[in-house]
Amino acid sequence: MTQVATTDRALPFDVEAVRADFPVLDQQIHGKPLVYLDSAASAQRPVAVLDAMDRYYRNNHANVHRGVHTLSQRATDDYEGARQRIAQYINARSACEIIFTRGTTEAINLVANSYARPQLGNTSEIVITQLEHHSNIVPWQLVAAQTGASIRVLPINDRGELEIDQFEGLLNDRTCIVAVNHISNALGTINPVNDIVRIAHQHGVPVLLDGAQAMPHTAVDVQALDCDFFAFSGHKVFGPTGIGVLYGKENLLEQMPPWQGGGEMILSVTFENSTYAGLPHKFEAGTPAIAEAVGLGAAIDYIVALDIERIAAYEQQLLDYATERLATIDGIRFIGTAREKASVVSFTLEGIHPHDIGTIVDSEGVAIRTGHHCAMPVMDFFGVPATARASLAFYNNRDDIDRLVDALHKTKQVFG
Ligand SMILES: Cc1ncc(COP(=O)(O)O)c(C=O)c1O
Known part of the structure; x- marks a missing residue:
């Protein structure tokens, strides 16, 4: 150790x-x-993360999920073990609610494309805030442009706090999703995400939390937050680049179509039709970032220890x-x-x-x-x-x- x-x-x-x-x-x-x-x-990486990745590459690397040979099983155990520990850390109900992505940006794009786009029409609305990172603005603009939906923006005050009193007024029966950051990267503002989730849910609207800046600085319990989606990046939480997580409530993820096709995410393929793997693999097309997932698991262990x-x-x-x-x-x-x-x-x-x-x-x-x-x-x-x-x-x-x-x-x- x-x-x-x-x-x-x-x-x-x-x-x-x-x-x-x-x-x-x-x-x-x-x-x-x-x-x-x-x-x-x-953020920077502790030796524990560097060593975990080094150990993985020196001893256990093979492709995951597909092999019966020992190295493939070890790699699969390491990869799925990281998923389990992340699920436990953020208190997801099940590891199948943890989708590995390239980072926060890809996680938000996944939700915009797979959850939102199929239900958006030209009267639909997406609510974000004036405090968002571009990665929680542009994916919504892209799907809005494709569907005719519009984006509504919760303003901030001179301190850089959300004008939370105006939030409820932005919600209506055309609102498809609320997407808001937990902690602002530009200003450090901690947003009242519990209130945001509660109010949005009173209107039947799901909430995506961009947790990129929350994960390194505060405890995250997705069940207590009751958010529907939560996104974060490995490299901001003392893990590797090229890996991140989308947490989603299982019932929502189940309903969403895959957003990228390829190996790993299918059950069967013919030229006429393909059927898809269950969660979480349905959203993980192609060979994943295995060593990076292992490194992220080690980063989470490091935070737990501290x-x-x-x-x-x-x-x-x-x-x-x-x-x-x-x-x-x-x-x-x-x-x-x-x-x-x-x-x-x-x-x-x-x-x-x-x-x-x-x-x-x-x-x-x-x-x-x-x-x-x-x-x-x-x-x-x-x-x-x-x-x-x-x-x-x-x-x-x-x-x-x-x-x-x-x-x-x-x-x-x-x-x-
Ligand atoms: C609040 C917030 N959201 C999203 C991102 C995007 O993260 P990534 O580039 O790792 O996908 C960042 C990165 O700075 C961020 O601070």
């Missing part, structure tokens, strides 16, 4: 032990120790510290000041383009993201083309924040 940092709830969160699990953090960038504050774009409640508490303290320290910088403007927030600080510095901020702080060894964060409607709302965004994970510490603040002071000096 690879090392995993302490999990004893009685002890303070041991960030230094956690950091030792992430080899990528132990390097110099431009001659300075790396400070990685871009985990909302993609304890997501402790992670969330630690990150909240770090976010408060970051917000306080950054607020001392002259000319800073926070973009997004929601009362419920997780792990993201988006900001601008007066008179300095965010890309210049990103470049100068990189020269100090500090990695932050600058740009529109795939949320152009959010940027439009705040009247900025881009922001600088520092996003935290449980392997960040106060020293990382201090280094960011110093690098921003340097940026201000450079730009006079």
Whole structure:
């Protein structure tokens, strides 16, 4: 078993032990120790994930499901074992409700194409919010364009919170689905998803939650949330790229047609007709990302060992510290000041383009993201083309924040 940092709830969160699990953090960038504050774009992987994938490739790799030989059975056990552990972690009723996808984007496209498109007509409506990542906007626009459906958008306020009082007014008997993010990648806003699901269900409307930013920062229980679909990406939750999950309620998934055809997803094929495999394989055409699923399973095990409640508490303290320290910088403007927030600080510095901020702080060894964060409607709302965004994970510490603040002071000096 690879090392995993302490999990004893009685002890303070041991960030230094956690950091030792992430080899990528132990390097110099431009001659300075790396400070990685871009985990909302993609998080880093612990040794436990790297080892699980390495072990899989060294010992167990073959194609899944089809073989009677030992390696194929081992690969199938590893792949299906990961599915089981993910199901358990998010409290799905059954592992057949866990569909492996390439990531959040593909999971949302699956729902848009397989759940929504067959029922959409030119009077249908899809409800999203002004706070969405492009991957929870564009798939809906594509199916809307194909069917004549329209998209209705729940607005946000000046803090970057959803105008939840207006939500119910957007629902009617033409609403096909509500699709909303659990936590905003651009601003860090934690959305009132329990209320959203409850209100939507009162109107008989199913809800898809984009959980890409929720999974790394908060406990997710899909039965308690009662969402109909939940999507997330492996690489944001300390697992590999190229893998993600769509959770769907079994009765809905059962009714949905496959959205991609090929091997693995069929029972029988003739030139006249094909019949399809049951869940979850009906939605997994072709050879899947086996090692990546194994890696994602290991990432979930790592989080379980650390304890997501402790992670969330630690990150909240770090976010408060970051917000306080950054607020001392002259000319800073926070973009997004929601009362419920997780792990993201988006900001601008007066008179300095965010890309210049990103470049100068990189020269100090500090990695932050600058740009529109795939949320152009959010940027439009705040009247900025881009922001600088520092996003935290449980392997960040106060020293990382201090280094960011110093690098921003340097940026201000450079730009006079
Ligand atoms: C809230 C949110 N939704 C969706 C996505 C898309 O995730 P992926 O590119 O892994 O499919 C992201 C990625 O940043 C995100 O933050």
